[in-house]
Amino acid sequence: MTSISAMPGKTDGIAVPIAGPHLIRYGTAGDQKFLLDDFLPHYDQLVINARMVAHIRSALASFLIHRAKNKPYLIDPETHAFQHRLAYILSSSEKKNGELKRSVRLLVDAYGAPLHGAVIEQARPVVPDDFSDPDTVAGFADRVLTFQAKAIASEAEESPAAKYYQFRAKKGVAEPTNFRPTVLVAPYFYLEAETFTQWLPVNLACFEAARAPARRFGIPLAMQITVHENVVRSPELRRQLLEGCRSVGAPDLFLLWLDNFPEGGTGTGMSSLEAAVALVGELGDVAPVVNLHGGYLSVALMRSGTLPALVGVAHGLEYGESRSVIPVGGGVPSSKFYLPALHARLIYRDAVRAVRALGGFESQAAFFERVCNCAECQLVIEDDPDAEFYAYGDVNVRPPSGKGRRPIPVPTPATKGHCVRHYLWRKAEEYAGETDPKVIAASLRGAAMALEEELGLEYTAPVQRWAALLDPAGVGGTPVP
């Protein structure tokens, strides 16, 4: 394995092609400011969507190489986007209504056949039959990997920062670098129970075809598994998946995306969590696994060694601990405060109730001890938490957009900044936090007991489930200070 832009991480002596366990998904250009400066050393790697790369590749290259000081990254090729209804990838702007979004069009042009024929010429999504010709699959895999290997690297090599890195390498004070991703991702498509048997062979063929270009670039190759919960919960489909993966040879890494699977969601019951844990364990027999959309449970399972195969967990900045494969409406953003005790984002009014129940409004010291003492909270809570906590919920009111509509409270930019920075500091803490599963479980139970009466089971039941997974025999909780 050759790691290009980052030294590979190691888990139990096994080299893995990521720079460390803490991965952050780069969502929008607006995310950049949160990922720099003081926070830059507190995460290991970025995961960037191919559409974003296609859309702003020069700006991204500049950000990664110059401002983010050559932060390791990988690119999600997002090939699954072309198997769903095209409506999801069409522009909704007035001028270009009905046309492919610009970033999608750029990707289609880069990936070529069979996407081009289906999406551009026939205005339909791709289907498994489009991948029946091995030469077509080989060409497609080659182009998808070439895009990942070169899109940012070729821009970066032209940048002034590249000369600086080359200078440092010549002087022997830094490793030579060529700004490439740490791992390439084979083309992949979404797997759900109804169409599983049709798309799994396509995924396997794409992975096999991607081996040659990956070798040519000298970059490790990952297989991305993007699945609906109905596959995860079926032992038979999991067996077929695993058998298929073994049949094409082990990848260097699995990237796992569980579709719309919030670990702390009310609908994500114990049996679902157990099935997901089983899947990671089974994949882990073949290769290390990164959860591309994970929350605290994933981090705790990784940190505690409960799931040794899990070597990395990625999250986004705001709504990033689970994600739907089919895009869902954005809706109006609302203030959410990440409550460290429950490892969950709470609607602001519930956060107020929780902080009050924990006694966090009593004094600055009480807030720091019982709620949070991250760098952001230390800036925001100067003296009187009862008043200053409002900084996490302050809003502007957008006027009604038409008759019968209502005014919309929207978090101010400052509020958003406070909430995101607080969240990121807490996540950094989690990735470096407790490793004893019994201690983690006791802490979770304690928090759930302390807040159940105030918040109800919506927030506390998931935490109890996490505790049960981490320490099945455990009872009782560590009291919240």
Next chain:
Amino acid sequence: MTLALPACVPGAEVRCAELPRTAPQGIAFSEDALVNCTASRLRTELGIHALTEVPIMGRVADLAFMHDGALVTMEFKISNWRRAIRQARDHRLAADFAYICMPERQLTGALLSALETNGVGLAFCTPSGARPFEVIVEAPRSVDTWSTARSVLCRYIATLTDGWCIAHLPIAPWTAQQMRA
């Protein structure tokens, strides 16, 4: 609380009156119409500056006003009182008294129990009655009120004039000194 303007019906007697769902002209009332009618009557008949559609902690209360130094919110619903109570319960974080306001309807045990459990009052809106609304079940003073949110709401009501503008709940960055001042 001394919400003296509408008459209180003691003991929340079960009343079986027909719902006044239609105006005399036979036009069905919408929630918005009830809200606007009530706000308008509070202003014109009683001189109370009631504000409609008021943001409170991520929700939007249909009506909010100050009366005798108390901050009162009302959530209007034609039906689905359970949803109205859920919303009104959240208003209690900022308000002193939170009500749901509905067209006159039969009082059931479930409704009365939910009102009591959640600390929410009930009023019947009476668009063509002598008063803008009648309090049927008095709301207890909220024990959930967060003084910071209440102050923000008071200032919002006090400063917002007619017509919508991009209003900023006047708070950030809010220091303790400003709060005390």
